[in-house]
Amino acid sequence: MNTLFPIFVKAENLHTLIVGGGYVGLEKLTALLGNSPEARITLVAPEIRDEIQKLAQQHPKLQLIQEPYHPIYLSDKDLVIVGTNNRTVNHQIQADCKSQRILVNVADTPDLCDFYLSSVVKKGDLKIAISTNGKSPTFAKRFREVLEEILPDSLQETLDNLTAIRTKLKGDFVQKMEKLNEITKVLR
Structure with a gap:
């Protein structure tokens, strides 16, 4: 049974930490900026992909720190998204977040997550979040594509x-x- 409580957060009013500068970090960063371009984000990783560097040039509220994770980076953060390929580091970050009562998402590790990132359908001001309770992000992505295709672009006019x-x-x-x-x- 899916007991998740869906909410939409105003990410521009929060400070989010993303740990990981590889493909997963890029994916999570792109999703966050795609929904909240004015979000305040700090990304920490020993190596940071060029695509992330380019995003930082376009988003002044995105700060990059090219260093390994350290608990000091949790200071003043509201949400943490972890996208490293190091299980030991992932577990450490989750434990550090728990001790400071910071909500955390560890990519591809549902047991370590306080929240899941949903697949999102956007049609103007309408947003529909899709969750499979962490069971199949691929299904959520495919279902999003189906909804995007069948929902008319004229929905914004209806909402207005x-x-x-x-x-x-x-x-x-x-x-x-x-x-x-x-x-x-x-x-x-």
Whole structure:
């Protein structure tokens, strides 16, 4: 049973640490910046891919530290994403995060994760996060592709129209919700 509680965080209000400068670190960094281009991110790794170096030139809130992980890098961090190929380092980072009550995701190691990174469908302001409870990121990716293909690009116009209607509605919360439910009933 999937007991995960889905949330959308305002990553631009957090300071995220990514540990790992290889392909996995690049993948996690790209996903984070793709959803929150203004996110404040520190990436730490002894070796950092050229693609990550280029992203740092385009994103002033991305700081690169080309050194091995040290617990000092957890200072003032809100989230940690680990993408190294060293199990010992991964376990150490997870333990350090636990001791400081920092949420951590260790790539490809569900047992060490406090949260999972979802596969995300984006259509304008609409975002749909897909999780398989850590069982199959590949399935989540394929399902995202299916949803991206079937959801119309005109959804943004629908969302804008609903926002305009919502701001013009009179009454209390319950009355507004009843009216919006009536309007959106066609989506069933």
